[in-house]
Amino acid sequence: MAILKIARMGHPVLGRPADPVEDPTAPELRRLVEDMIETMEDAGGTGLAAPQVHVPLRVVVFFIDAARARREAASPDSPNSEGAAGVPLTVLVNPEVEPLGDERALGWEACLSVPGLVGEVPRHTAVRYRGTGLEGEAIEREATGFHARVVQHECDHLDGVVYPQRMADLSRLMFTSEMKHLAEDETQEE
Numbered sequence: 506m507a508i509l510k511i512a513r514m515g516h517p518v519l520g521r522p523a524d525p526v527e528d529p530t531a532p533e534l535r536r537l538v539e540d541m542i543e544t545m546e547d548a549g550g551t552g553l554a555a556p557q558v559h560v561p562l563r564v565v566v567f568f569i570d571a572a573r574a575r576r577e578a579a580s581p582d583s584p585n586s587e588g589a590a591g592v593p594l595t596v597l598v599n600p601e602v603e604p605l606g607d608e609r610a611l612g613w614e615a616c617l618s619v620p621g622l623v624g625e626v627p628r629h630t631a632v633r634y635r636g637t638g639l640e641g642e643a644i645e646r647e648a649t650g651f652h653a654r655v656v657q658h659e660c661d662h663l664d665g666v667v668y669p670q671r672m673a674d675l676s677r678l679m680f681t682s683e684m685k686h687l688a689e690d691e692t693q694e695e
């Protein structure tokens with residue numbers, strides 16, 4: 506296991522579509538995923554996509570602990586409290602995300618590839634996602650609120666999209682340390 510170097514916005518690997526994984530059960534993919542999980546945990550991230558560690562493959566990992574899920578479910582941009590139980594550590598190979606309905610909501614996002622900044626990003630409030638796990642098993646889930654947001658953020662990395670590119674209002678892109686100037690009722694704790 507190893508902690509990998511994280512690519513930052515502007516590096517070409519973050520700006521192009523990643524390649525499909527041919528064999529989700531390959532031992533070298535398992536090693537990559539173990540390193541991605543260790544890197545994500547070391548950096549305190551909620552999710553990580555392979556291009557963020559300079560590997561242009563369609564693989565993401567994410568984990569939402571119960572406390573974070575409860576906090577996000579209580580925030581104004583979460584339309585409901587589903588997903589408030591948290592999401593177990595999930596590895597998705599070759600994921601696909603399908604919006605469920607037209608509803609979108611704004612919410613604050615951060616990214617390990619955009620250190621020090623946060624931005625308010627519109628996302629679909631409900632999605633269905635599919636992918637393959639490391640045992641070759643099919644994974645299909647429906648997600649709402651923060652869970653749906655995390656999946657959309659991570660899968661965007663596989664298409665060469667970093668969250669500021671999704672923002673409608675760039676005045677809502679700011680340094681994390683300046684969030685204190687926002688009204689308290691507009692933000693939640695990161």
Ligand code: NI
Binds near residue numbers: 658
């Ligand atoms: Ni990111």
